[in-house]
Amino acid sequence: MTRGEAGPTLVLVIAVGVLVATGVTLLLERSLTRILLGVILLGNGVNLLILLGGRSGAAPLVGTVPASAMSDALPQAMVLTAVVITFGLTAFLLAVAYRSWYLSGDDEVQDDLEDRQVVRLAERNEVSTADLGGEGPDNDPEQVDPEPALRRLRRRGEEQ
Amino acid sequence: MTPALVPLPVVVPLLGAALTLILANRPRLQRSVSVLGLTTTLVVAVVLLVEAYRHGPVVVRVAGWPPPVGIVLVADQLAALMLVVSSAVTLCVLLYSIGQGRGETSESAPVSIYHPTYLVLTAGVTNAFLAGDLFNLFVGFEILLAASFVLITLGGTEVRIRTGSTYVVVSILSSMIFLAALGLVYAATGTVNMAQLAGRLDALPPGVRLALQLTLLLAFGIKAAVFPVSAWLPDSYPTAPAPVTAVFAGLLTKVGVYAIIRTETLLFPGGQVANLLMVVAGLTMVVGILGAAAQSDMKRLFSFTLVSHIGYMIFGVALSSVAGLAGAIFYVVHHITIQTTLFLVAGLVEERAGSTDLRRLGGLARIAPLLAVLFFVPAMNLAGIPPFSGFLGKLGLLQAGVAAGGTLPAVLVGAGTLTSLLTLYAASRVWNIAFWRAPRLATSGPPVRLPGLMVGATAALVLLGLVLTLAAGPLFRVTADAATDLRQRTPYVRAVLP
Numbered sequence: 001m002t003r004g005e006a007g008p009t010l011v012l013v014i015a016v017g018v019l020v021a022t023g024v025t026l027l028l029e030r031s032l033t034r035i036l037l038g039v040i041l042l043g044n045g046v047n048l049l050i051l052l053g054g055r056s057g058a059a060p061l062v063g064t065v066p067a068s069a070m071s072d073a074l075p076q077a078m079v080l081t082a083v084v085i086t087f088g089l090t091a092f093l094l095a096v097a098y099r100s101w102y103l104s105g106d107d108e109v110q111d112d113l114e115d116r117q118v119v120r121l122a123e124r125n126e127v128s129t130a131d132l133g134g135e136g137p138d139n140d141p142e143q144v145d146p147e148p149a150l151r152r153l154r155r156r157g158e159e160q
Numbered sequence: 161m162t163p164a165l166v167p168l169p170v171v172v173p174l175l176g177a178a179l180t181l182i183l184a185n186r187p188r189l190q191r192s193v194s195v196l197g198l199t200t201t202l203v204v205a206v207v208l209l210v211e212a213y214r215h216g217p218v219v220v221r222v223a224g225w226p227p228p229v230g231i232v233l234v235a236d237q238l239a240a241l242m243l244v245v246s247s248a249v250t251l252c253v254l255l256y257s258i259g260q261g262r263g264e265t266s267e268s269a270p271v272s273i274y275h276p277t278y279l280v281l282t283a284g285v286t287n288a289f290l291a292g293d294l295f296n297l298f299v300g301f302e303i304l305l306a307a308s309f310v311l312i313t314l315g316g317t318e319v320r321i322r323t324g325s326t327y328v329v330v331s332i333l334s335s336m337i338f339l340a341a342l343g344l345v346y347a348a349t350g351t352v353n354m355a356q357l358a359g360r361l362d363a364l365p366p367g368v369r370l371a372l373q374l375t376l377l378l379a380f381g382i383k384a385a386v387f388p389v390s391a392w393l394p395d396s397y398p399t400a401p402a403p404v405t406a407v408f409a410g411l412l413t414k415v416g417v418y419a420i421i422r423t424e425t426l427l428f429p430g431g432q433v434a435n436l437l438m439v440v441a442g443l444t445m446v447v448g449i450l451g452a453a454a455q456s457d458m459k460r461l462f463s464f465t466l467v468s469h470i471g472y473m474i475f476g477v478a479l480s481s482v483a484g485l486a487g488a489i490f491y492v493v494h495h496i497t498i499q500t501t502l503f504l505v506a507g508l509v510e511e512r513a514g515s516t517d518l519r520r521l522g523g524l525a526r527i528a529p530l531l532a533v534l535f536f537v538p539a540m541n542l543a544g545i546p547p548f549s550g551f552l553g554k555l556g557l558l559q560a561g562v563a564a565g566g567t568l569p570a571v572l573v574g575a576g577t578l579t580s581l582l583t584l585y586a587a588s589r590v591w592n593i594a595f596w597r598a599p600r601l602a603t604s605g606p607p608v609r610l611p612g613l614m615v616g617a618t619a620a621l622v623l624l625g626l627v628l629t630l631a632a633g634p635l636f637r638v639t640a641d642a643a644t645d646l647r648q649r650t651p652y653v654r655a656v657l658p
Contacts (some may be wrong), residue, residue: 050341075346089309093328099321114455
């Protein structure tokens with residue numbers, strides 16, 4: 001679309017760079033809404049990148065211009081598919097973020113309790129009580145590590 | 161006649177999905193449509209495998225457009241073999257979930273969306289296997305991912321949303337990387353048809369070629385859960401319903417492995433990144449299995465063994481010899497079957513005892529002897545105890561590693577043996593705690609009758625694992641043949657571009 005004899009337009013290359021960079025930065029956040037914005041920016045950046053891969057020129061309609069002056073239609077077709085797919089995935093992610101907010105009061109991705117429990121055992125250099133044949137205090141993950149639940153409560157308190 | 165069969169494994173499940181969606185209020189009819197659709201897929205897959213083995217790759221040009229302009233679907237031996245195993249496994253898991261009553265309208269899943277989504281997932285998997293160009297492979301991945309998003313957050317409970325959001329974000333990121341790689345491949349070569357790419361990529365400057373190879377490898381590596389980018393898997397799989405976890409564990413990562421095998425052999429032969437692949441393969445095996453040893457939940461433990469054993473397949477690809485590739489393909493077939501079986505058994509344990517937490521389990525061998533047998537056989541198979549197929553697959557790979565010579569393959573052979581032993585440790589730990597010790601609170605309640613269909617489907621998969629063991633000789637012949645074709649590249653390229 002935008003690649004002449006001299007190669008792709010610099011403006012578009014920079015646009016791809018900026019979109020991807022901001023998208024990745026937002027993806028590293030913990031709140032699903034920001035991640036969603038990151039996915040949108042990243043998706044647009046990558047779609048522009050695909051467009052850069054084709055030749056630029058006039059609209060590829062038979063009979064309007066000679067074939068050598070036409071733009072490459074294939075990247076445009078691929079981008080069209082990719083845009084639809086990105087759109088669908090974004091919509092699903094938005095639904096997940098909404099559901100998360102509905103259930104837990106915020107859209108932050110929570111810690112995995114089981115994970116932290118294993119880390120804790122490793123830090124204390126102990127084996128799981130299951131290996132010793134008992135049912136010890138690590139039965140209930142919430143009790144072993146109250147931190148995430150407390151953090152959620154605190155955040156809710158701040159909001160009110 | 162046979163080329164007309166090639167699109168069926170994609171089209172039949174998709175049509176089935178549409179039908180089951182229409183029949184949302186008729187559960188019995190919905191179930192029959194799903195079972196019929198997947199059975200058809202299985203039969204077609206077997207026919208395609210026989211045809212590909214006898215006469216070479218079966219190619220169909222979609223809508224009659226000749227390649228490289230049109231899209232092609234290619235069923236060579238590798239793709240057909242994957243199709244057969246994946247459709248057999250999906251059919252068994254479908255029967256299991258019907259036995260469990262999944263897909264019925266209930267409070268946790270108000271709309272009967274299980275069957276349509278499951279069929280769409282199957283269509284995505286088969287489309288990825290049959291894809292003859294990179295963009296169609298991408299579309300296959302997206303179909304299966306979109307369906308898997310729905311399945312992993314089924315019911316929308318808090319814990320599933322938490323784990324599901326990790327899975328969704330990681331999957332989208334890997335798709336973006338794949339898409340960027342696709343754009344770059346097209347910009348560099350002007351085509352996305354794999355057969356044509358095989359020729360054109362060779363002509364590129366080595367630096368550009370390596371960059372494209374690494375980008376694609378990263379995208380597929382995330383999907384296949386190879387070590388530095390595998391942390392998402394044990395975090396997101398265990399909370400989904402048992403049949404969903406089982407089919408994800410069996411198939412989705414293997415589609416990533418399939419994509420790695422396909423691109424590394426057809427598009428980027430020559431083993432420029434062999435050393436890198438060997439290092440990540442070794443790390444995947446060892447780090448994964450050490451993670452498994454620390455877990456105290458059955459499903460989480462098996463998620464870690466899943467990651468760990470991906471390493472064996474990557475090792476085979478890294479060797480890139482015929483023996484290595486044949487071993488890798490055999491291992492994929494074995495691992496799809498066994499890993500799915502183990503997750504189905506975990507589901508049965510959950511059904512019987514109400515939990516898969518090892519701290520709550522005990523005495524299952526006495527309470528449910530049949531369940532114990534169903535667990536013991538695939539667990540020992542996974543650990544690689546002779547004479548099971550796990551042992552034969554590992555033996556094939558290790559022999560290929562020894563034959564390759566050199567320091568790094570030798571280290572990998574050591575790592576593979578260590579991983580096998582540690583898998584035995586992890587599996588026997590589950591056995592000792594959940595099955596062998598005295599009954600616990602959770603398991604000492606009144607006996608629960610497990611639905612016959614669930615047990616039957618699991619037993620069928622255990623049997624399939626045993627059949628793989630008995631038929632290992634012929635199967636190795638097929639995989640060696642497929643590996644030879646992959647190494648030569650010409651059968652595939654000539655079938656697509658005559």
